[in-house]
Structure formats: C-alpha cells, structure tokens
Amino acid sequence: MVLQRRISLSFLIFSVSIALAASCDSRCLANLIIAKKMKSAPQGSSSSVTVNVTSMNYETLSFDTKEMQMSCRVTVNMRWTDPDLAWGKNISDMKAVLLPADKIWTPGLVLDNAIDVTMKPQTEDVLVTVEGTVDHAVILFIAVSCDINLFTYPFVTGDCPVAINGWNKSSYGLILQHSNNISMSGNTQSGEWNALKVEITTDSDFQYLRYLSVTLSINPFSAVVTLILPSILIMLADLVSFSLPITGGERNNLKVTLVLSFTMFLLILNDRLSSGGACSPLLHYHFCFCLVNLVLSMVMSVVLTHLTTADSILNSKCLKRKKGQNTHLDQDEADAGAIVTKTPSETEMDSIQKIVQFLERVDQKEQEANSNEAFVDRLDAICFLLFLFIDIIYIICVVIITTTNICKPQKLNIWNKEELFDFIPGLINMDDNINDTDYYV
DSSP states (O other): OHHHHHHHHHHHHHHHHHHHHHBOOHHHHHHHHHTTOOOSOOOOTTSOEEEEEEEEEEEEEEEETTTTEEEEEEEEEEEEEOGGGOOOTTTBOOSEEEEEGGGSOOOOEEETTEEEEEEEESSSEEEEETTSEEEEEEEEEEEEEOOOOOTTTTSOEEEEEEOEEEOEETTEEEEEEEOSOEEEOSOSEETTEEEEEEEEEEOSSOTTOEEEEEEEEEOTHHHIIIIIHHHHHHHHHHHHGGGSOSTTSHHHHHHHHHHHHHHHHHHHHHHHSOOOSSSOOHHHHHHHHHHHHHHHHHHHHHHHHHHHHSSOSSHHHHHHHHHHHHHHHHHHHHHHHHHHHSOHHHHHHHHHHHHHHHHHHHHHHHHHHHHHHHHHHHHHHHHHHHHHHHHHHHHHHHHHHHHHTOOOOOOOOOSOHHHHHHHHHHHHTSOTTSOTTEEEO
C-alpha cells in the first residue's frame, strides 16, 4: 500500500514538472538560456565558427579628397548556429526567443585596412530560434584609406576596398559566408564624390580572400568651375593682353593682376588636393605650367616696355650717343667762342648752320625712336606667336596624356601578410561544403 502511494506520488510530481516545463513562456525560456552562460564561441571539431552574412547595408558618410580617406557606415546582418542554445518541446513550445546581446557569444569583426572602426549592435537583443540559430546585426562606422588614382582629376572613377574580417590565427577563427545581398541607403553623394555601386570582390592576388569594393566617382562640375575654367580664362586673358599697347603701363598692370589672381586659385588647389602619391594629379602640373607661362609673359612685357622707353637698345649705342653728344657740346662751345670774334655776317651763317644741325639731330633721334619702336613691335609679335604656339602644343600634350592614362599607381595592400600565410593553407584544406564565397577572417 505504501509502495503504491509512493509510485502514485512520483508519477504526479513527474507529470506536474512536465506540465510546468511545457507551459514555460518566452521570458522563462530566456532566463533558462541565460542561466547557461554561453559566453564562449560555439566551436566545432576544427575550432572554427561559421557565420553567414545574410545581408549588408552600405552608406557613404564623407570622403576627404586631400587625405584620401573615406568614412562609411555598414550594417552587417549575421546568422550562425549554436547547438547549446537550442531547446526541445519538452522545455517550451516557443519557436524563437529574444535574448540580450551581451548574455551570449556574438562574433567580433575587424577590418584589415581600417584607420578607425566603431562597432555597436543595431539592437540590444538577438533572435534565437528553437534550433539554436542566432540572428544578430551590428553597425560598423568605418574610416578607411583609399588609393584612387587622381591623375585625371576631376574626371575620376575608382574603387575603395573595405575588408570586413574577424580575428584568425593559424586557420582557427571565423568562417564568413558572404551573400551578394548588398544594398545602399542614405545619400549616395558625399561632397563631390558619388557612390556608384558596392559589391563583393575577389582579391586578384589571393583568390580565397574577398572584400567589400565601393566604386566611387567625382562630380566634376565644382572642380571645373572653381579651378579649370578660371585657369583657362586667365591664360586667354594673357594672350589677349598682347593687343594692348606696350607703352603706357596698361599691359604690365594687367599681367601683374593675372599672376596675382592665379596664385589665389593655386592656393585653392593646394587646399583641395594632395600633391603627394605615386600619381600626382595632372591639375598640379597644369597650374605649374600656367604660373610659369604667366610669369614669363609678364617679364617679357616689362622688358619690351623698357626697350620702348629707352633711348637705344644696346648699351654700346648709348655710350656712343653720349660721346657724340659731348662732342657736339664741345663743338658748340667752341663755335660760341668763335662767334664773338667773327663778323655779324659770319655769325648769322654759323647760327643758321647750328640750327640746321640741331634739326638734323632731332630728326635722326626720331628716326632712331621709330626704328626702335618698330623693332620692339616685331619682338612683341614674335613673343605672342611663341606663347600661342606653346599653349597649342600644351593643349595637345594634355589631351594625349589624359587619354592614354600613362600613370598607374601600385595596388594598395589591404591584408596582413604575417597572418595571411597562416590563414590560406587552412582555407584550402576546408571541407567542400564551404562554397566559393566563403573565406576565413
């Protein structure tokens, strides 16, 4: 009788415990899972964790052209399976439960080519299904260095890599399985840069490594209006200034104004673009050529103006003229002394002769001035044709250089080579169930 009562009591307690477990709600289930303290990674026999990146959302925040740094925000949605987080129907009938993200293990991501990274969870909770599958999303605020060829600035299109990885060492770590589900949100334009597309790209040197490639292009309107167009107009104004007269100073004043104006645009260029790098922007060489051209034109104009106002072009001629003038003065003084001793008739004849000689010298001086002016005009025409020829040759050279793309910078190394050679052998020996879009991080 006592044994029968004990059996009945045990059966009753077992039935009640099953009933209580089956009626465990989501909060009760969450507390049961949290009590397990699953803070370590769900490692398999290979001491690696497979994490599926189900989708990514990309947004460009800013781009510094001078420093060649891009800031962006990437939302990464991840999914992995932790068998220790699964539960059976005898525990609860719930299909999924929300858990605090800091109560279980979540994968940590790093970036190989990042200057600065800030990672925070998109929400404070993670979704765990009955099979132990965990859905988690993180937001990455990333600043990376880009190696875009600015040689043909502002007509530039290039790619900036964002290598989102995780810690690994000697083939132990995270296996990321990427999908092509990448979207762009927010404003695709950041200043003068536009984000055209974002895609997963395979590294050309290491076929087992992939990264996020952001294709960017520059809207050339701002640079054309503020840099290229003013430089062209200043060069045209310099050529047109050759039509102004050499004398009077108007031409020299205009050329000095053009040089000073151009230096202002040169400062704007230095504030906007970096002059370093393997392929310095062609616009730097363009501004250098224009500045040298303007200064030479100004110096030539000053020299021509001096030649026009000078009595003679050559110093030897000036000395000869001075000696001739001194001879004439001495002769005039001698003649003046002789006039006193001469008769009035002889004095009149000498006076008339001196007047004639004076008029002849004035006429000779005018002829020399006209000849000098004609010579300067010919030099001015030659200088104009010379500068015009140089500008035409320069335009042709610029067109040829920009169309041939002769400058090609070296590829930016975004991987840590010390850990890379430990990583690749393990990746090659991975099981065949990992598809081609998987890679170790």
